[in-house]
Amino acid sequence: MTEEIIIAGFGGQGVLSMGKILAYSGIMQDKEVAWFPSYGPEMRGGTANVTVIISDERISSPVLHEFDTAIILNQQSMDKFEETVKPGGVLLYDPNGIVNPPTRTDIQIYTIEGARLAAELGNPKTFNMIILGAFLKVKPLIDMSSLEKGLEKSLPERHHKLIPLNLEAVNKGLESLETVEA
Amino acid sequence: MGDLRLMKGNEVVAEAAIRCGCDGYFGYPITPQSEVMETLMLRKPWEETGMVVLQAESEVASINMLYGAASTGKKVFTSSSSPGISLMTEGISYLAGAELPCLFVNVQRGGPGLGTIQPSQADYFQAVKGGGHGDYKLIVLAPASVQETNDFMDLGFELAFKYSTPVMLLTDGVIGQMMEKVELSDFKPRWTDEEIERISGEWACLGKKDRPRHVSTSLELDSEKMEQNNHRFQAKYQSIQENEVRYEMLNCEDADYVMVAFGSSARIAQKSMEIAREKGIKVGLLRPITLFPFPIKQIEELAGRVKGFLSVEMNAGQMVEDVKLAVNGKVPVEYFGRYGGMIPTPGEIVTALEQKLIGG
Incomplete structure (x- = not known):
């Protein structure tokens, strides 16, 4: 099993930390992982993206031109990454702020109302965990106990009191995924 | 663990x-x-x-x-x-x-x-x-x-x-x-x-008063002595070349073509190798782990049995010169790279392999 994922959105949406939590949870489940971010001046207020690879085998390239799953959180990222999903792959996006929805018919497309649900949970910072939950509904690569351990490892100890809220957000995402019919 | x-x-x-x-x-x-x-x-x-x-x-x-x-x-x-x-x-x-x-x-x-x-x-x-x-x-x-x-x-x-x-x-x-x-x-x-006295006591400046002082310098104005120093350096580099070469070879046993790449390029080239092998191209990867000493003998040996090399680098073609020296004209050596901060994709490398080596 190898899952090659691109997560792309605005800086500040928690794109990089969501990737880190996913990767750490993978380690907790004895997987090989790689996390490769875009870095540079564009991160400040601009777009941010990270490649996450989870595999049973040694990972070759952290740099990829196509992905099994694209998790897309703004229009710029949709424009850039829709075409990079492998045929038969998955595109998961939050429709909030998306003007031009994806048009491909050879991939599976799902939506998750992350921004709206995070507001309902009363904490916009749970946005990325809702998205992560939705992803794990589509691709159940990580079980909840590994995810909890991944959160413990990724978050500084002073934030460990927020782990239950994060797990609640993940569950919200798991329940709220919607399939877009081709 | x-x-x-x-x-x-x-x-x-x-x-x-x-x-x-x-x-x-x-x-x-x-x-x-x-x-x-x-x-x-x-x-x-x-x-x-x-x-x-x-x-x-x-x-x-x-x-x-x-x-x-x-x-x-x-x-x-x-x-x-x-x-x-x-x-x-x-x-x-x-x-x-x-x-x-x-x-x-x-x-x-x-x-x-x-x-x-x-x-x-x-x-x-x-x-x-x-x-x-x-x-x-x-x-x-x-x-x-x-x-x-x-x-x-x-x-x-x-x-x-x-x-x-x-x-x-x-x-x-x-x-x-x-x-x-x-x-x-x-x-x-x-x-x-x-421990420092035991490991480096012969040359290190340790403030010892019971022996002639140690001087740490690259300066030697007597040319004859400076040539002697250089002889010593060259003997050391020779010994390093003989004893410290490190490399990794993947899929080179049956390979028709071999990519040579180091560091992050080698990771990307490895993915290209996986894609190319799925297409039926018998390609291997030699990854120098030490760049000096360079794995000259390993490349010489491969040059006797493969059809060509592709040096994959994130620069305009530097290591390819060392690959060519080691291959010494026996088979074609091509280069592919991106530079100026651009990273080659696995797909680009496969295309380069097909166009520069196999098709060429």
């Missing part, structure tokens, strides 16, 4: 240094390696092991602080990225000339000049062919993963002290910024004064 973490290559440089008993770090921040000093400052090793961490006023100052500290037989290192390494190059030549063991980490970015902060391997020539003036060589280790970054810090110091010579860890923005699973090394204590 040791301590398993998800860490960036740059963070691991710092952590591995502390764990292998490093005595001191002198550096100046520059993207994409700033996490090295950032991690050291957060870890505060001076409270834990007594290791000194010092932000110098410039790269020129940090390399000369390194010279001073290395003269005392301490395990010391610095890190920077391409333009910063250029600033240090005079000092690197002096350290090589004074035969001082120490470690430099170059997390390469695109150049020339200030260039870009994105990853590159365009400092290959600078690292393996000198860079500074004079007939010197550095042992150059090229990690291709976060795990190897951890492992090569300790190895780097080991080789530096074994041969009394500076060692460079040549990494780049991909390896430095990427997070991977890493099993951290166990803690080794820093050397005691008695």
